[in-house]
Amino acid sequence: MKFDLEILGNNALKIYILYCSLGGLITYIFPFLRFIFPLIFLMFFLKFLFNGNLDKKFLFILFIIIYLLYSLLFNGLQYVVYGLYVFYAILFSFIFRKDYYIRFFNDYKFWLTILITNCIGILYVNFERPAWIGMEQDLFGITKQVSREWGTLGMFRNPGFTNGSVTVASLIIISGLLYLESIFNKKNLMLVFLSIPIYCLITYCLYLSTTKTIMYSFIFLSILRFFPVLILKITSILLLLVSVLISLYYFLFGKILYSDTENSLLIRMEYTWPWSFSQLEGYKSIWGGGFGVVGSSSYLSGTGIPADNFFVYLYMIFGIFSLFFILFFWIKVCKNIFKLNVDKSFLLIFLALIFFAFTNNLVESIVFPVIVGIIIKVFYYPSKF
Numbered sequence: 001m002k003f004d005l006e007i008l009g010n011n012a013l014k015i016y017i018l019y020c021s022l023g024g025l026i027t028y029i030f031p032f033l034r035f036i037f038p039l040i041f042l043m044f045f046l047k048f049l050f051n052g053n054l055d056k057k058f059l060f061i062l063f064i065i066i067y068l069l070y071s072l073l074f075n076g077l078q079y080v081v082y083g084l085y086v087f088y089a090i091l092f093s094f095i096f097r098k099d100y101y102i103r104f105f106n107d108y109k110f111w112l113t114i115l116i117t118n119c120i121g122i123l124y125v126n127f128e129r130p131a132w133i134g135m136e137q138d139l140f141g142i143t144k145q146v147s148r149e150w151g152t153l154g155m156f157r158n159p160g161f162t163n164g165s166v167t168v169a170s171l172i173i174i175s176g177l178l179y180l181e182s183i184f185n186k187k188n189l190m191l192v193f194l195s196i197p198i199y200c201l202i203t204y205c206l207y208l209s210t211t212k213t214i215m216y217s218f219i220f221l222s223i224l225r226f227f228p229v230l231i232l233k234i235t236s237i238l239l240l241l242v243s244v245l246i247s248l249y250y251f252l253f254g255k256i257l258y259s260d261t262e263n264s265l266l267i268r269m270e271y272t273w274p275w276s277f278s279q280l281e282g283y284k285s286i287w288g289g290g291f292g293v294v295g296s297s298s299y300l301s302g303t304g305i306p307a308d309n310f311f312v313y314l315y316m317i318f319g320i321f322s323l324f325f326i327l328f329f330w331i332k333v334c335k336n337i338f339k340l341n342v343d344k345s346f347l348l349i350f351l352a353l354i355f356f357a358f359t360n361n362l363v364e365s366i367v368f369p370v371i372v373g374i375i376i377k378v379f380y381y382p383s384k385f
Helices: 005-021 023-029 031-049 055-075 077-085 088-095 098-106 108-127 165-185 189-209 212-224 229-253 265-278 296-301 310-318 320-336 344-359 368-380
Strands: 136-139 142-145
Touching: 005 023, 005 031, 005 088, 005 108, 005 165, 005 368, 023 031, 031 088, 055 077, 077 296, 088 368, 098 344, 098 368, 108 165, 108 189, 165 189, 165 212, 165 344, 165 368, 189 212, 212 229, 212 344, 229 265, 229 310, 229 320, 229 344, 265 310, 310 320, 310 344, 320 368, 344 368
Parallel strands: none
Antiparallel strands: 136 142
């Protein structure tokens, strides 16, 4: 019996997002399930990568192999494997065709399920502190928290049923924007009025998660959706450019002004980003530190470089090559965004992704990477869309 790779992948993607919504609870009961989806993503991607004409993929495969060897030489196998697997979800998203992307974004019953699940999780944890929050598990010599326990400005960062506050906020903003857009598309006045309490619930749950950037992004995007598609496309181009320029300026040329226990955006810009660059010594400041040098894997090795910015994260790994990647992608966006026949749902999620990339590693958020892969493919292969 022959299986359709994309149908299987599409179902795996939805199951994965549902798993993320209940990640803290599920991992508390079944610890080893945290490794299942990276393996599934890797399996699908390898089948896609080595299926068909390899000539077109040769340079990409060669580049990854070179950086793998480079990373293994300086960072060690354990940290390289951990640093690499977070990219699997992005690469996994490349297996889909246009019709599967459309089906994925427009499955509003699915997104409503995700929205309800995460809002219930936020409200439940707000009144009852479950056992999995702050609990640690030792798997294969690696100690991981089931669900991260921490706070900002004296406020508990509510993770809901997920593995952290950033994850639950990411799921709420994605599912919330997509479901609200489905309501507005029906152009039913009663449904539009119904969207008001839903909007208030989403905003309140984002507030409880204390992820201020995502909450403000949701409010901004909820207003922006009433503007024409052309305005959203222009905003996407400008916001991406400004985010990259600010990120790289503070990262490469910023001065380490001060540190603080609170992880605010200002602290990241004036301390975290330039401090991260200072950890790349010698030639590594040009070529990057390779896989395993930044993010969660760096905490395992004891260096603890958070980056907290997707563009900074890429530079820490790939060095000057990341600048070419980012520039090439921005040119692709400028060139193709006006040709694409995409609706507001796609553009709103793209804008949310840019906001998130500016303030977080993005690739380690476990939710947004699958969206990143979809968006990259849409802009790189516009003729298929």
